[in-house]
Amino acid sequence: MNHPPDNILDRLIAEAQADDYALAQRNGPTTRGNPVIAVLLFGLIGVLLATAFWQRQSVLPAAELRRAELVERIEAQSERAEASQVQATELRASVSQLQQLALNGLGEDFGEQLRAVEIATGFVGLSGPGAVVTMDDAVPPLPRGVDPAESKVLDIDMQGAVNGLWQAGAQAIAIKGVRLTSVTAIRTAGEAILVDYRPLEPPYRIDAIGPSDLADRFSQSQAGDDLAQLGEDYGIQSEVSAADEVTVPASTANLPTRAEVVKGGGQ
């Protein structure tokens, strides 16, 4: 190390690169250190090198492993999807085969039975004679002593009307285009009435298919009286009318795809 360079960067580099051993020697006779410590330090450096190397090596496989795992899962799922697709195709084929059988081999009876089940479960859209019931929240002026909060159509009111319609002989009912099935709930969530978990807004139009005197039978039933009483007590508006042509759509409710018929307990 000669005269230190003037440039600060050069000086930095020169100092950083200074040969410690030469400098130590120049500062006086070198004192001997402990060679054991030096050897131990060499060993430590070796351990450091190996550790750093191994750590890198072990980090990479972890990522690789995860990737492989994901790939495996994707492949498994794809296989499952494919299998399901194949199964769906097979089932579809067997369904049409069975339908063909129903029409040919099993005769009229089975076809009719199938039809009845389809109607009862809301599997198909229907149209026919029946009744239309409309319900709506009260409009001011409200009857004396009625709170505005009480002047709304409640889920229980609608349930009453629907049950009355069933009782009066309705075969298929839809509320504002939502087909009612055995698993369709009518309930309140907050301010809205949910039918089949879909929020509906008033006015509520209930379409029911049934005998041509359905409207009359409903009006004369307990449910019809209750509906009229609701109008008197709370100002709930309602109207019941017969209709020559009522249409109800097929149900979009989830069919019980996980349920299976109990062996030997069907009928």
Add this chain to the structure above:
Amino acid sequence: MIALIGLIVGVILGVIFSPEVPTWMDAYLPVAVIAGLDAVSGAVRSMLDGNFSDKVFVVSFLGNVAVACILVWLGDQLGVGAQMSTGVVVVLAMRIFANAAAIRRKVFKA
């Protein structure tokens, strides 16, 4: 010669035991490794020069590792840990290069 044996034994020990490195040491391990390489290259150079000193080796290595780790730690606290370890590695790499150049000149006379 005994130093070289020590180094090799260390590597073997590291490979055999492959110690689990705690996460908080992640930032310091590479710096320590580079500092170790610097110390080794300096030692080899001084051996060729004939002025190797155990004391200088021990003190310079421990000193450099300590300063490097403290700098990186300080940088971590200040939010510039990555830059600091870059700076430390650059300086140490420069020293390794200088030592390697000196060794090359000695060994190959070129």
